[in-house]
Amino acid sequence: MKAETETFEKIKTPQKSESSIPPLGGVGGAVAVMEALVAENVETIFGYPGGAIMPIYDALYDYNEKLKHILVRHEQGAIHAAQGYARVSGKCGVVFATSGPGATNLVTGLADAMIDSTPVVCITGQVFAHLLGTDAFQETDVINITTPVTKWNYQVTDATEIPVVLAKAFYIAKSGRPGPVVIDITKNAQLQKFDYKGYEKCEHIRSYRPKPIIRKKFIEEAAKLINGAERPFVIFGQGVILGKAEKEFKKFIEKAGIPAAWTILGMSAIPTDHPLGVGMLGMHGNYGPNVLTNECDVLIAVGMRFDDRVTGRLDKYAKQAKVIHLDIDPAEIDKNVKATVPVWGDCRETLPLLTELIEQKVYPQWLQRFRDYMQKEEDKVIKEELNPSGDTLTMGEVIRELNELTKADAIIVTDVGQHQMVACRYAQFNKTKSNITSGGLGTMGFALPAAIGAAYGDPSRPTVAIIGDGGFQMTLQELGTIMQFKPNVNIIILNNNFLGMVRQWQQLFHENRYSFVDITSPDFVQVAKGFGIPGKSISKREDIKPALKEMLDNNGSYLLEIMVGKENNVFPMVPQGRGVSEIVLSKEEL
Amino acid sequence: MLKQEYTITVYTENQIGLLNRIAIIFSRRKINIESLNTSPSEVDSVHRFTIVINETEDVVKKLCRQIEKQVEVLKAYYNTQEEIVWQELALYKVPTDVIAEEVKVERLLREHGAKAVVIRKDYTVFEVAGHREETDNLIKVLEPYGLIEFVRSARVAIIKNSDGFHEKLKEFEHREPGEDAIENEYLAKKDEVFSM
Numbered sequence: 103m104k105a106e107t108e109t110f111e112k113i114k115t116p117q118k119s120e121s122s123i124p125p126l127g128g129v130g131g132a133v134a135v136m137e138a139l140v141a142e143n144v145e146t147i148f149g150y151p152g153g154a155i156m157p158i159y160d161a162l163y164d165y166n167e168k169l170k171h172i173l174v175r176h177e178q179g180a181i182h183a184a185q186g187y188a189r190v191s192g193k194c195g196v197v198f199a200t201s202g203p204g205a206t207n208l209v210t211g212l213a214d215a216m217i218d219s220t221p222v223v224c225i226t227g228q229v230f231a232h233l234l235g236t237d238a239f240q241e242t243d244v245i246n247i248t249t250p251v252t253k254w255n256y257q258v259t260d261a262t263e264i265p266v267v268l269a270k271a272f273y274i275a276k277s278g279r280p281g282p283v284v285i286d287i288t289k290n291a292q293l294q295k296f297d298y299k300g301y302e303k304c305e306h307i308r309s310y311r312p313k314p315i316i317r318k319k320f321i322e323e324a325a326k327l328i329n330g331a332e333r334p335f336v337i338f339g340q341g342v343i344l345g346k347a348e349k350e351f352k353k354f355i356e357k358a359g360i361p362a363a364w365t366i367l368g369m370s371a372i373p374t375d376h377p378l379g380v381g382m383l384g385m386h387g388n389y390g391p392n393v394l395t396n397e398c399d400v401l402i403a404v405g406m407r408f409d410d411r412v413t414g415r416l417d418k419y420a421k422q423a424k425v426i427h428l429d430i431d432p433a434e435i436d437k438n439v440k441a442t443v444p445v446w447g448d449c450r451e452t453l454p455l456l457t458e459l460i461e462q463k464v465y466p467q468w469l470q471r472f473r474d475y476m477q478k479e480e481d482k483v484i485k486e487e488l489n490p491s492g493d494t495l496t497m498g499e500v501i502r503e504l505n506e507l508t509k510a511d512a513i514i515v516t517d518v519g520q521h522q523m524v525a526c527r528y529a530q531f532n533k534t535k536s537n538i539t540s541g542g543l544g545t546m547g548f549a550l551p552a553a554i555g556a557a558y559g560d561p562s563r564p565t566v567a568i569i570g571d572g573g574f575q576m577t578l579q580e581l582g583t584i585m586q587f588k589p590n591v592n593i594i595i596l597n598n599n600f601l602g603m604v605r606q607w608q609q610l611f612h613e614n615r616y617s618f619v620d621i622t623s624p625d626f627v628q629v630a631k632g633f634g635i636p637g638k639s640i641s642k643r644e645d646i647k648p649a650l651k652e653m654l655d656n657n658g659s660y661l662l663e664i665m666v667g668k669e670n671n672v673f674p675m676v677p678q679g680r681g682v683s684e685i686v687l688s689k690e691e692l
Numbered sequence: 693m694l695k696q697e698y699t700i701t702v703y704t705e706n707q708i709g710l711l712n713r714i715a716i717i718f719s720r721r722k723i724n725i726e727s728l729n730t731s732p733s734e735v736d737s738v739h740r741f742t743i744v745i746n747e748t749e750d751v752v753k754k755l756c757r758q759i760e761k762q763v764e765v766l767k768a769y770y771n772t773q774e775e776i777v778w779q780e781l782a783l784y785k786v787p788t789d790v791i792a793e794e795v796k797v798e799r800l801l802r803e804h805g806a807k808a809v810v811i812r813k814d815y816t817v818f819e820v821a822g823h824r825e826e827t828d829n830l831i832k833v834l835e836p837y838g839l840i841e842f843v844r845s846a847r848v849a850i851i852k853n854s855d856g857f858h859e860k861l862k863e864f865e866h867r868e869p870g871e872d873a874i875e876n877e878y879l880a881k882k883d884e885v886f887s888m
């Protein structure tokens with residue numbers, strides 16, 4: 103604390119030689135930050151104060167009515183909450199954090215937002231400009247630490263830059279392929295008074311092209327390929343949701359009559375019960391879409407990036423198919439899978455152009471192939487998972503009951519592990535922006551804070567967080583945030599007494615050598631109670647429905663722990679290093 | 693695909709931190725940068741990076757796309773040796789008495805096109821501008837005569853088939869970009885581009 107007071111003394115009596123003397127009159131840099139946020143229609147900020155960001159928090163004191171600030175319990179919680187907020191609302195998430203440890207605590211969330219293309223603007227405090235590079239108290243090189251995990255970052259050392267830089271920050275975070283932005287503001291710039299000329303939104307940066315130009319030639323070539331196809335297959339990712347192109351996408355597949363499968367992040371862009379929806383791609387995705395990827399003749403990828411968890415072994419991926427790749431990010435074209443026809447552009451603009459040129463068609467036999475595979479998966483995996491014959495509870499049956507109660511209307515936020523795969527396999531959605539999960543980074547500890555953000559992002563729908571007993575213990579401090587600010591978060595802990603996903607791999611690929619996956623947990627219900635959150639723990643089948651109902655009906659947050667089978671495995675599975683058509687339905691097939 | 697030497701030319705804004713942003717695109721993929729030079733360009737306010745790496749064309753193309761993705765990068769080009777005119781500058785410090793005494797040395801220096809930059813009683817500094825082999829050769833020649841110091845600059849390169857960046861920049865400054873602004877290998881004609 104001593105060092106912090108010292109810095110504080112300096113503000114009050116700045117020494118003459120220092121550049122940090124705030125000139126008299128005008129508007130302070132911190133106030134300019136507030137004005138920028140108001141102008142950008144920011145409503146909710148997730149943050150945590152500290153020495154280097156105190157002037158901003160001081161300014162926030164006067165903006166309490168225009169800007170809602172949620173005090174989290176850890177900066178990682180702040181950024182995950184901002185991510186959840188952004189993904190549910192389609193707006194930009196905003197985070198405040200102090201210098202040094204406050205800023206470094208953001209790094210996991212920045213990496214997560216970067217790989218999952220989530221628009222977030224993080225404002226971090228920084229030591230006085232004259233102290234930069236002196237190893238000052240709570241000084242870290244935030245710009246260089248965050249460079250690989252931000253779309254853009256910038257350090258402000260002079261208040262006059264604030265309006266322009268923040269305008270750029272919001273523009274860059276939201277436009278094109280969205281991503282996280284860090285603006286590091288030195289304390290002197292926050293304090294500095296300057297002649298404020300108002301805030302002007304940014305709409306153009308000469309060196310930055312958010313959207314590539316759409317080329318007619320490629321649209322025509324793509325349409326030709328689609329019109330000539332016998333077994334076309336659409337795979338789509340979050341690009342459809344980020345581009346707000348759900349309607350355009352639905353029109354496209356409905357006119358084309360092409361079966362469509364989603365990536366984990368593309369999920370909910372169309373209702374899960376859409377007749378052309380054939381399920382999820384990827385390592386634990388559905389059987390048909392994985393196998394038939396290697397049988398289609400034209401593969402149409404929309405707003406997805408061929409992640410290795412989706413493609414499996416690349417040299418065994420869709421080799422027979424002509425690939426049409428629609429993406430807003432030119433760097434994604436040909437990155438992993440070579441495109442026969444690259445359709446650069448925002449899919450909200452390219453899809454209607456394509457829809458216009460394609461013929462209205464149906465592929466009943468081809469679609470039937472997906473249904474046949476689904477039947478096989480149903481018989482061998484799904485039936486037992488959703489309606490188990492044994493006594494131990496499965497994660498799948500919990501999701502089934504939840505679907506029935508929420509009528510596919512809930513926002514489901516998942517953490518990382520077996521429960522995530524099961525939830526994404528079986529959850530039903532009828533609204534877009536409903537499946538919130540850490541896809542690219544696989545960040546355990548994501549769900550609880552992201553669910554808090556999601557609850558602010560769309561308070562009109564129930565938010566249900568589904569979390570493992572391991573992941574919950576990574577960020578459970580955010581129960582304190584729930585206690586204080588009372589967002590409505592339904593927390594389900596699917597407790598298998600193991601770090602389940604790692605245990606599954608140890609069982610299947612490391613000869614049952616269970617190495618540090620046996621995790622003990624506190625009494626979660628007691629923990630929640632300590633935070634003033636009601637809860638219950640159940641382990642019997644007949645309790646599932648009433649307990650879920652009690653949770654959903656409860657006015658306010660609620661924690662429900664459900665004890666599930668300890669050694670259940672998630673199937674189907676594309677084992678690592680294998681091709682997508684080598685997907686297996688059970689342990690025995692490995 | 694075969695690895696070969698590529699020279700990447702990047703036009704950028706002049707921004708602190710951009711060097712790091714560009715450098716980590718290579719280091720993240722464990723790609724060694726053979727040479728890197730930053731300088732002004734033919735356009736006022738636009739900076740120019742010249743980066744040399746040894747890679748396959750496929751990798752270089754992907755790297756250029758990642759570079760262009762950076763907010764402050766205007767454009768990235770890659771070229772093979774044959775497509776550029778390039779030079780590196782080398783400086784050699786040699787004891788002056790050796791040169792004065794050994795007639796052979798003077799002849800050798802002249803043969804290698806070396807120019808004296810500084811002549812002092814104790815040492816002389818020569819410069820040679822040229823290709824890698826040329827500057828390398830002179831090291832070997834001078835070593836027996838007591839080469840005191842040697843240093844070589846990064847590569848600078850001019851793209852033979854380029855009209856410079858003046859015209860391109862105008863396109864970038866438009867709010868509605870022209871086709872060149874997002875150039876790619878399929879550069880299409882105007883009527884093939886939708887203007888929305």
Ligand SMILES: Cc1ncc(C[n+]2csc(CCOP(=O)(O)OP(=O)(O)O)c2C)c(N)n1
Nearest residue numbers: 519520521544546570571572573601602603
């Ligand atoms: C921060 C972080 N650390 C480690 C991992 C590796 N990991 C992936 S899944 C998993 C197990 C998760 O266990 P739990 O939260 O209990 O969920 P379950 O798989 O049992 O549903 C682990 C350790 C990770 N994804 N994230």
